[in-house]
Amino acid sequence: MRDSAVGVDDVTAAFDTRLTELVARRKEHSRAFSTPYAQLWNALERMALGGKKVRPRLLLDAYRALGGTDERAAVDAACAIELLHVALVIHDDVIDRDLVRRGEMNITGRFASEALLRGASRREAHAWGEASSLLAGDLMLTLAHSVLAGIDVDESRRRTVLDIFDETVFESAAGEHHDVWLSLQLESATSEDVLAMVDQKTAAYSFQAPLTLAAVLAGAPSRVVDELTVIARRIGVIYQLRDDVLGVFGDERETGKSTFGDLREGKETLLISYARSDAAWATVAPYFGDDEMGASEAESLRRVIEESGALLFVESLISERCDEVHRLIRESHLPTAMIHQLVDLVSTCDARTS
Incomplete structure (x- = not known):
């Protein structure tokens, strides 16, 4: 146990050390198996230790703001949340058939390329890459659960933590499944459909889970946990709506991704749902979801989306x-430090450019 006077930098360092330790231990164990399996854990280590660490920082900051004092428990929960994020990202790339993540080949791309160089057919190489990714995501998901199950807290609190994790995975899978269904474009997606999908897919694991885990581990009263649940879901939707806008209208130099990736993928966002109701959509509909779509077609799609009023609609909704x-935060019973943190978080989600 450590008191709340422990510095933020100290806790961040403890998180980095613990995450490194968790993954390194399994990477070392993998060497007792096949060479490709050891290579898979090398790839997982790069993924787990990279990234912005938004979710674990959110959890650790909230834990401190809520008066938590058990640094090790909070750090382990933060590690579990990051491992869950890695698992979902890996599986999401398989679902979206992406080969690149964070500007470099992802696990599917890396393993498929290696197999091609060794003489495998394109079909066999891609199957090998996807199999590697699916197993990698499973390994991260299992590790996340194992870390949470081993947190040294009383049994009642541990059960609550595991219930939160279980529901988070369950709901995130529902959101991902719904997202894929909407992308098939077999029926018209309403704004309510898209918002429900966003709420399940993004808000549940990116915001609700970190904040509620922090609250439970800090021993916050149930009223605070309930308030954080509602607030977190609202913030998660804001985050995703802004992300969807940036995915089509953002500055590629800041976002680090193409502004027509979502359009090529046929991602059913609120922008698209709204734009479909405009008569001009029929002129660009064939481009949407076309893997071969070029820059000129993407620009035509962007123009129709903006002129339909979809961009203005989404910005107004944000x-x-x-x-x-902000009203929910003001009216809550949260401690002052937590209120300030949430206000800053809302502003960050709204104003972010990357």
Whole structure:
């Protein structure tokens, strides 16, 4: 146990050390198996130790703001949340058939390329790459659960933590499944459909899980946990709506990704759902979801989306949602430090450019 006077930098360092230790231990164990399996753990280590660490930082900051004092428990929960994120990202890339992540080949791309160089057919190489990714995601998911199950807290609290994790995975899978269904374009997606998918796919694991885990581990009263649950879901939707806007209208130099990746993929966002109701959509509909779509077709799609009023609609909704969540924060029974953190988080989600 450590008191709340422990510095933020100390806790961050403890998190980095613990995450490195968890993955390194399994990477070392993998050497007793096949060479490709050891290579898989090398790839997992790069993924787990890279990235922005948004979710674990959110959990650790909230834990401190809520008066938590058991640094080790919070650090382990933060590690589990990051490992869950890695698992979902890996599986998401398989579902989206992506070969690149964070500007470099992802696990599917890396293992498929290696197999091609060794003489495998393109079909065999891609199957090998996807199999490697699926197993890698499973390994990260299992490790996340194992870390949470081993947290040294009383049994009642551990059960609550594991229940939160279980529901988070369950709901995130529901959101991902719904997202894939919407992308098939077999029926018209309403704004309500898209918002429900976003709420399940993004808000549940990126915001609700870190905040509620922090609250439970800090011993916050149930009223605070309930308030954080509602607020977190609202913030998660704001985050994803902004992400969808940046995915089509953002600055590629800041976002680090193409502004027509979502359009090529046929991602059913609120922008698209709204734009479909405009008569001009029929002129660009064939481009949407086309793997061969070029820059000129993407620009035509962007123009129709903006002229339909979809961009203005989503921006207005983001603004309304920000006002709503600010009201919920003001009216909550959260400690002052937590209120300040959430206000800053809302502003960051709204104004981010990458």
